[in-house]
Amino acid sequence: MNEIQELYREVILDHNRHPRNFGEIEDADRVVEGINPLCGDRITLYLRLNKGNVEDITFNGTGCAISVASSSLMTDKVKGTSVSDSLDLFDKIHRLLTDENDYQAEDLDKLAALSGVRQYPTRVKCASLAWHALKTALTGSETNTSTE
Amino acid sequence: MNAITASQSNIKLISDVASLRADIPALHQKIWGKPLAYLDNAASSQRPQFVIDAVSNHEKRNHANIHRGVHKLSQRATNAYEGAREKVRAFINAGNSREIIFTRGTTESINLVAHSLGLSQLKSGDEVLISWMEHHSNIVPWQLICERTGANLRTIPITDRGELDLEAFNQLLSERTKIVAIVHVSNALGTINPVKEIIDKAHSKGAMVLLDGAQAVAHMRIDVQELDCDFYAFSGHKMFAPTGIGVLYGKKVLLEDMPPYQGGGEMILTVTFKKTTYNTLPYKFEAGTPHISGAIGLGAAIDYLSRIDFNAIAKHERDLLEYATSQLSDLPGSRIIGNAHKKTGVLSFILGDIHAHDIGTILDQEGVAVRTGHHCTMPIMEFFSVPATARASFAFYNNRNDVDQFIGGLRTTLEIFS
Ligand SMILES: Cc1ncc(COP(=O)(O)O)c(C=O)c1O
Numbered sequence: 106m107n108e109i110q111e112l113y114r115e116v117i118l119d120h121n122r123h124p125r126n127f128g129e130i131e132d133a134d135r136v137v138e139g140i141n142p143l144c145g146d147r148i149t150l151y152l153r154l155n156k157g158n159v160e161d162i163t164f165n166g167t168g169c170a171i172s173v174a175s176s177s178l179m180t181d182k183v184k185g186t187s188v189s190d191s192l193d194l195f196d197k198i199h200r201l202l203t204d205e206n207d208y209q210a211e212d213l214d215k216l217a218a219l220s221g222v223r224q225y226p227t228r229v230k231c232a233s234l235a236w237h238a239l240k241t242a243l244t245g246s247e248t249n250t251s252t253e
Numbered sequence: 254m255n256a257i258t259a260s261q262s263n264i265k266l267i268s269d270v271a272s273l274r275a276d277i278p279a280l281h282q283k284i285w286g287k288p289l290a291y292l293d294n295a296a297s298s299q300r301p302q303f304v305i306d307a308v309s310n311h312e313k314r315n316h317a318n319i320h321r322g323v324h325k326l327s328q329r330a331t332n333a334y335e336g337a338r339e340k341v342r343a344f345i346n347a348g349n350s351r352e353i354i355f356t357r358g359t360t361e362s363i364n365l366v367a368h369s370l371g372l373s374q375l376k377s378g379d380e381v382l383i384s385w386m387e388h389h390s391n392i393v394p395w396q397l398i399c400e401r402t403g404a405n406l407r408t409i410p411i412t413d414r415g416e417l418d419l420e421a422f423n424q425l426l427s428e429r430t431k432i433v434a435i436v437h438v439s440n441a442l443g444t445i446n447p448v449k450e451i452i453d454k455a456h457s458k459g460a461m462v463l464l465d466g467a468q469a470v471a472h473m474r475i476d477v478q479e480l481d482c483d484f485y486a487f488s489g490h491k492m493f494a495p496t497g498i499g500v501l502y503g504k505k506v507l508l509e510d511m512p513p514y515q516g517g518g519e520m521i522l523t524v525t526f527k528k529t530t531y532n533t534l535p536y537k538f539e540a541g542t543p544h545i546s547g548a549i550g551l552g553a554a555i556d557y558l559s560r561i562d563f564n565a566i567a568k569h570e571r572d573l574l575e576y577a578t579s580q581l582s583d584l585p586g587s588r589i590i591g592n593a594h595k596k597t598g599v600l601s602f603i604l605g606d607i608h609a610h611d612i613g614t615i616l617d618q619e620g621v622a623v624r625t626g627h628h629c630t631m632p633i634m635e636f637f638s639v640p641a642t643a644r645a646s647f648a649f650y651n652n653r654n655d656v657d658q659f660i661g662g663l664r665t666t667l668e669i670f671s
Pocket of ligand 1: 256295296357358359360361388390392436438439442465468469488
């Protein structure tokens with residue numbers, strides 16, 4: 106596998122082509138917009154929370170393959186889990202994207218494909234956009250997040 | 254100044270542009286194991302060894318503060334700095350070197366005019382006319398000033414080809430128009446605007462004209478007297494000189510009436526707590542210690558360019574643009590943004606639904622440097638309904654190999670996303 110395919114793995118390309126959980130939730134409890142001013146990526150996350158769980162989560166917007174795939178993979182993974190597990194996952198992904206010691210968490214499944222961005226510092230923001238939006242949605246009162 | 258005399262007399266100018274590639278050290282390196290194809294010249298150009306040497310020579314031997322010391326180094330530095338001003342004057346054919354103000358770049362030049370001229374002369378109900386294809390640096394300063402003065406900002410629309418809608422311009426222009434601020438060459442579209450016509454029309458209504466020349470100076474000869482523009486702004490780093498240095502040209506009669514933009518050393522004659530008297534032009538607008546080595550580098554870049562036939566540069570870049578345009582048009586899903594009749598070597602495009610940022614990363618892997626994003630021209634992106642474009646932009650030192658490598662990288666991109 107050459108280096109560029111390390112970044113654009115099949116899982117990433119697939120989730121870019123067919124994003125899961127794409128759309129709006131009409132009765133969402135949290136709506137958060139994430140913007141990456143550098144490349145104009147803009148995604149909106151919709152969450153419905155119930156008894157400390159992420160009952161439903163969707164996203165829409167436009168972005169590069171990395172940010173769309175990351176959003177799609179994230180919604181797949183987070184849907185149905187608890188808020189605290191989702192926040193743990195945020196920390197793991199954050200390390201996965203930025204840790205220089207090749208951090209690999211065990212239970213990430215498909216999300217492990219995101220580790221390809223480590224070689225591309227300019228693309229880390231693309232991969233983390235949705236995750237910052239998620240964290241804002243779960244913890245903050247703010248409704249906008251930006252990777253800058 | 255030798256080179257200036259060379260271009261004015263009939264000493265033969267270099268027309269074999271391709272041979273000049275050897276002068277640019279940065280181009281001779283590998284990126285990810287591939288030869289570098291640098292196609293991001295509209296963002297910033299690379300420096301010839303000649304410019305690097307001029308700056309380093311100054312730093313090694315001649316550096317001191319200017320206009321202040323009686324000692325030798327200060328004299329050398331002052332002479333070199335003022336010599337650079339004279340080179341800039343000749344380069345754009347201004348009538349007087351007092352009309353050349355050194356700034357940090359195009360952005361600061363425009364802000365200077367917007368603040369100094371705009372705040373002192375614009376009144377509620379006046380109009381400032383810009384266009385849809387302006388760089389943010391020729392939009393935001395005017396928005397700020399219009400907010401403060403109550404003047405209105407009006408915008409000339411563009412056509413699907415990416416040209417100014419001149420009929421709309423004629424209608425928007427009126428006695429209320431005080432300032433017309435227009436990009437000479439669009440960084441996102443490559444469009445060369447008919448600035449002479451715009452200037453003449455604006456003057457007939459009594460409006461002043463500022464041209465944003467950031468994308469023009471490296472590609473065509475500029476004659477500010479022939480254009481009769483009131484202000485002309487450009488950056489050194491887009492014309493083979495260092496960053497942090499740029500120029501504002503302004504007509505002397507206008508600059509003389511304008512209040513200072515920043516206060517400090519260098520821009521004063523006398524200071525008392527009751528009243529300060531300002532220095533003469535151009536120093537009135539150059540508060541503080543300037544970017545001395547940057548100005549010297551800019552002077553060297555002008556010397557370098559003055560040896561080259563600008564018609565040959567234009568022809569070479571047009572050839573590259575046509576070659577790249579036809580190759581790109583053959584790729585499935587390609588759409589070129591900006592198809593003006595008159596263009597510089599700027600090729601903005603999208604490729605199917607592949608995001609520009611992904612194109613940029615894959616091209617980088619192939620050794621090809623392009624810009625991706627909104628190019629600080631969000632209104633243009635909105636007009637063409639695209640979130641971002643990828644942009645290849647040429648300078649005289651590019652060649653067809655660069656284009657081939659670029660197109661090859663796009664084919665790889667298409668394969669990965671197929
Ligand atoms: C058309 C145009 N105007 C203004 C600017 C701003 O130039 P600078 O960042 O050097 O001040 C640029 C550079 O990106 C440009 O392309």
